[in-house]
Amino acid sequence: METICIVCPIGCRLTIIKDDTIPAGYVVSGNQCKRGERYGILEMTNPTRVITSTIKINNAHLKRLPVKTNGAIPKDMNFKCMELINSLEVQAPVKVKQVIVKDILGTGIDLVASRSME
Amino acid sequence: MEYDIVVIGGGPAGLAAAVEAKKSGVDSILVIERDRELGGILQQCIHNGFGLHVFKEELTGPEYAERFVDKIRELNIEYKLDTMVLNITEDKIVSAMNSKDGLINIKARAVILSMGCRERTRGAINIPGTRPSGIFTAGTAQRYINMEGYMVGKKIFILGSGDIGLIMARRLTLEGAEVIGVAELMPYSGGLTRNIIQCLHDYNIPLFLSHTITRIDGRDRIEGIVLSEVDENKRPIIGTEKYFECDTLLLSVGLIPENELSKSANLKLDNITGGPIVNESMETTVEGIFACGNVVHVHDLVDYVSEEGSRAGKNAAKYVLEGLGRVERIINTKLGKGIRYIVPQVIRLENIDNSITLFMRSDDVYSDVIMNIKLDEEVIKRIKKRTLTPGEMERVNIDMSLLKDNIAETLVVELDRGEE
Numbered sequence: 001m002e003t004i005c006i007v008c009p010i011g012c013r014l015t016i017i018k019d020d021t022i023p024a025g026y027v028v029s030g031n032q033c034k035r036g037e038r039y040g041i042l043e044m045t046n047p048t049r050v051i052t053s054t055i056k057i058n059n060a061h062l063k064r065l066p067v068k069t070n071g072a073i074p075k076d077m078n079f080k081c082m083e084l085i086n087s088l089e090v091q092a093p094v095k096v097k098q099v100i101v102k103d104i105l106g107t108g109i110d111l112v113a114s115r116s117m118e
Numbered sequence: 119m120e121y122d123i124v125v126i127g128g129g130p131a132g133l134a135a136a137v138e139a140k141k142s143g144v145d146s147i148l149v150i151e152r153d154r155e156l157g158g159i160l161q162q163c164i165h166n167g168f169g170l171h172v173f174k175e176e177l178t179g180p181e182y183a184e185r186f187v188d189k190i191r192e193l194n195i196e197y198k199l200d201t202m203v204l205n206i207t208e209d210k211i212v213s214a215m216n217s218k219d220g221l222i223n224i225k226a227r228a229v230i231l232s233m234g235c236r237e238r239t240r241g242a243i244n245i246p247g248t249r250p251s252g253i254f255t256a257g258t259a260q261r262y263i264n265m266e267g268y269m270v271g272k273k274i275f276i277l278g279s280g281d282i283g284l285i286m287a288r289r290l291t292l293e294g295a296e297v298i299g300v301a302e303l304m305p306y307s308g309g310l311t312r313n314i315i316q317c318l319h320d321y322n323i324p325l326f327l328s329h330t331i332t333r334i335d336g337r338d339r340i341e342g343i344v345l346s347e348v349d350e351n352k353r354p355i356i357g358t359e360k361y362f363e364c365d366t367l368l369l370s371v372g373l374i375p376e377n378e379l380s381k382s383a384n385l386k387l388d389n390i391t392g393g394p395i396v397n398e399s400m401e402t403t404v405e406g407i408f409a410c411g412n413v414v415h416v417h418d419l420v421d422y423v424s425e426e427g428s429r430a431g432k433n434a435a436k437y438v439l440e441g442l443g444r445v446e447r448i449i450n451t452k453l454g455k456g457i458r459y460i461v462p463q464v465i466r467l468e469n470i471d472n473s474i475t476l477f478m479r480s481d482d483v484y485s486d487v488i489m490n491i492k493l494d495e496e497v498i499k500r501i502k503k504r505t506l507t508p509g510e511m512e513r514v515n516i517d518m519s520l521l522k523d524n525i526a527e528t529l530v531v532e533l534d535r536g537e538e
Contacts (some may be wrong), residue, residue, distance in 0.1 A: 004315050009167070053292060066264065078167070115183075
């Protein structure tokens with residue numbers, strides 16, 4: 001299968017071929033770096049994405065606090081993750097990297113603030 | 119009021135410029151920002167992918183901004199918020215106003231322009247039809263959703279495949295809206311390919327290339343649009359009309375460098391980039407006025423904006439402290455086949471330390487071409503390129519040793535289909 005690597009802005013055009021004779025199960029070509037190979041294999045086996053969104057914040061100069069998962073979570077959990085995010089509310093002040101939800105949906109990844117707000 | 123350096127605009131370009139100028143030994147610096155906080159448009163870009171070059175990690179826009187804002191505070195660089203610059207003169211008097219100081223005139227020894235860019239609106243692209251509410255630029259919608267906490271609609275069509283439009287397609291989908299399609303006038307996308315994948319393909323949002331909107335329907339609120347295919351001259355093809363019901367239309371149809379102030383200072387603008395003509399030091403055609411970031415040309419990565427900001431800041435400091443070399447020989451950059459623009463437009467060798475970076479875009483999509491860098495007629499560097507697209511900015515580093523002993527007057531970049 002052909003796809004484009006989204007790890008960095010270079011956007012290498014990857015060709016991924018199934019090969020059961022090697023441990024990874026897939027041969028990736030077209031990548032310019034190791035991370036591209038990892039992405040290619042992961043995309044075939046368990047595609048993951050970082051989720052970024054906002055939650056309600058009270059007593060700040062803005063109404064929304066930007067948040068992100070501090071690592072990629074399985075792609076098919078995106079909307080479930082958003083449902084949880086939409087139910088959250090915090091009070092200012094908040095520091096960047098402050099954990100808002102630990103181990104979100106049992107993924108081992110935390111939801112954290114992506115800016116400070118007084 | 120007097121400062122050595124006045125920076126106009128507290129976004130990524132201006133902040134990087136101020137930080138670098140301070141580090142280079144200038145203490146008297148003022149950053150002027152018209153918004154209520156520093157950081158510029160990054161504050162509304164809550165998606166991640168920023169900072170891979172500068173910080174070697176993936177940050178969101180606000181995180182990226184915060185790192186620079188922290189540096190501004192650490193270095194005790196002065197800034198004024200909620201302050202609007204009204205005018206700059208050629209002798210570097212900056213007129214600004216806010217509700218606390220009223221109208222102020224600031225005398226600067228050097229000025230750094232970093233006002234960024236603005237979005238093209240419906241008026242700029244002439245879409246026929248009624249004029250209902252529910253039509254936003256993608257960036258305005260982004261600010262409403264990500265900062266102010268308002269949702270813009272439920273059933274959304276997006277015109278233009280610039281990065282902001284693509285990113286908003288994903289953002290709106292995650293927030294529960296239905297994005298029914300993205301249309302692009304050109305036969306290729308205007309955004310980064312990685313954004314096509316992670317914003318459209320991931321959510322099965324169709325992309326209509328070589329299409330445009332030929333009618334908008336709705337009286338009070340937009341009710342639908344007519345989409346038509348276009349021919350090679352970008353004219354709608356009769357008979358290809360498709361109707362889409364929608365309550366919201368986002369426009370992501372290009373950005374224009376924001377140069378009203380540059381005009382007041384009588385800078386020469388490049389009519390292709392829309393930004394000021396700059397030299398190797400990011401100095402404009404007026405001595406001591408520098409420019410960096412999207413006010414010069416629209417970048418696709420903020421990392422490169424910061425890099426350009428640093429270069430402007432460093433050179434503005436050098437100008438204030440010791441003066442810039444003023445000039446034995448000037449090399450003008452020239453557009454060869456396939457190249458739409460090059461920044462900087464002017465190179466003065468005596469101000470370059472080791473190498474110079476040229477930024478450029480191609481005028482079309484090319485694959486497997488050779489990029490030739492020529493001094494007058496002589497090729498000094500050849501770079502193989504697998505793909506070039508106008509949506510992705512190219513950076514080319516040229517080593518000083520290649521330029522030094524040459525007496526050429528123009529540096530040409532051209533694309534060559536080549537035999538290699």
